[in-house]
Amino acid sequence: MVTIEDVAKICGVSPMTISRVVNGSDLVKESTRKKVLEAIKETGYRPNMIARRLVQGNSKTIGVLFSNYYNQAYTDILFSIEEVAYKNGYNVINANVDDYEHAVNSLNFFLGNKVDGIIVLPLEMNMLNVIDYKQAMAETQKFLEYFYNTVKEQEVSVVTVSQNIEDVFNIAFNFTEMAQKAMNFLFVKGYRDIAMINSNLNDGFWADKERVYLQSMKEKGYEKYICIERDIGLMEGGNRAMERLLGKKIPQAVFCANDYIAIGALQTINKHKLTIPSEIAVIGNDNVYFCEMTAPKLTTVSLNAKLAGKVAMERMLKLLNGEKLDGSEYVVETELIIRESV
């Protein structure tokens, strides 16, 4: 490997001069600069970041912990974090962690490599085998505790997205607003007989969305139409729940707690040869990429993952800059995305 010393010898100067040229100092005579630049090019010398970091202390890199490449919300967040980081001279290293052990390993990798900051995205341990959601949540919780205890005595800045950790600034999605916007749009379109398909895990944001559904139906005086089917929060769940729902009645519209459920519902409706939206309308939540791919294209409410990533990285930069953050949370605004299914 070519080192700074090698280049220095070739040029007949001290390593310090090479360092100055590399770092763009203007305290170098033009003629020596030229000589050095040439030698660098010839030798293919590139500064050893490892050595530089060791002395400088900071690494100009931040680590991102996330789960599941298939959840587009997460890759959207990742993507915009990277974008903002890159623009500001930071590199990001990310770790896709799907179990406790792996997460611990990745955290230690980040810490051992002295990342300047860590952004924690929603973690879903063992979600590839979605057999036991509750257990997955428990494992996530266990890691979050480990994370908290480990990180509090290290010099890293931390920001989370949709994740609550003591003393950590969080970028929160607005699940309540998402449900509200979906319901409002259905009301505006004149639907009264609106059913809901929800996850069978009645906690967290699922519960929030159900609450919105119930309350807004009551406010409108549509109590008699209230009808909720529950299943797993994935396409298959949407398939089955819609099947059961159609066994009871054909509502004018269905509010699905997320897009995967909605996509499943769409499939079942198509199978029954009902026309969407004239015979039955469907609205989702999240705005995943697939919404563009369904037949008909799915109307939904975006949780604005890209914005979340952008804000997360911006807040991180502030922390890294020694600034204090206002409050403890930033709530991401949501957006109704009108397509064809309503």
Added chain:
Amino acid sequence: MVTIEDVAKICGVSPMTISRVVNGSDLVKESTRKKVLEAIKETGYRPNMIARRLVQGNSKTIGVLFSNYYNQAYTDILFSIEEVAYKNGYNVINANVDDYEHAVNSLNFFLGNKVDGIIVLPLEMNMLNVIDYKQAMAETQKFLEYFYNTVKEQEVSVVTVSQNIEDVFNIAFNFTEMAQKAMNFLFVKGYRDIAMINSNLNDGFWADKERVYLQSMKEKGYEKYICIERDIGLMEGGNRAMERLLGKKIPQAVFCANDYIAIGALQTINKHKLTIPSEIAVIGNDNVYFCEMTAPKLTTVSLNAKLAGKVAMERMLKLLNGEKLDGSEYVVETELIIRESV
């Protein structure tokens, strides 16, 4: 930050002893080991990987260059690379590069951080604005040249996936076999009047697939049914191409050069209220995640991205181990995935 020296002082031993304990040497008295372990726990000391790397030279990390989180083939490759790496004590850092400058920056980040190896996945520069595919390819090519020139004088192992770089071992997808398996399955199902929808870029694997289509139709004596529609290789292209195709005739089956095209074709067929597959069958290529989400679910041929990632990392480990690789290429076997659209 707690350093090895701090812990040493607390324990009244030399840093060397701490290092031995941390690295699991058994040349340490049991009593001192205990003392040290306790001090480590109390202080929250964690070895500075940066310092360790500087002296050891290797980093036990490999870098992966890729583009586009939305192409599931790539995230699948990434995912299995990470899996194999993790099992073998390696960490992976990946960079999502979508233009030349960003790619150069990421490469330098990898090199500067002295990664032990680099895996290059298919690169698609500027693909988010797919306006000019040819230009994107040119930019990719430009980077690949920069990559080649830069890397050849560094001490890194390199493996590519579906990418040709001089002297570099490549994991190749078998596009020809994919097309062959799709066509064969349609023939087995008794279809004769088979159309094809292809990309309007008639080079690379697109050309390979078209060649297979033409040749196999001829071999069967179905020349008179040959009919090719071309458009961009995305869902919208599939929409439009299918629309044009249906304006001419309703073939028994359509071979789509990739799944995105097929998904678009499916949508258009649904819009025309034709029944799939009884009135018209559709087969894709690649096996992306969405194939499960279409109505009906898309029959396709998997390019086996996960296997590609696994093999790539395994070969990388061999290189890192100082072994020579047989030949210059590994061709990934493909797999027919039967669902509902044929």
Added chain:
DNA sequence: CTGAAAGCGCTTACAG
């Protein structure tokens, strides 16, 4: 404009 010295936090190689 340039350089000598010291040090970042570890490990290697040797000595005992």
Added chain:
DNA sequence: CTGAAAGCGCTTACAG
């Protein structure tokens, strides 16, 4: 079983 010395490749802080 333990430690002193040297060094990994840089940069900081100082001197000139």
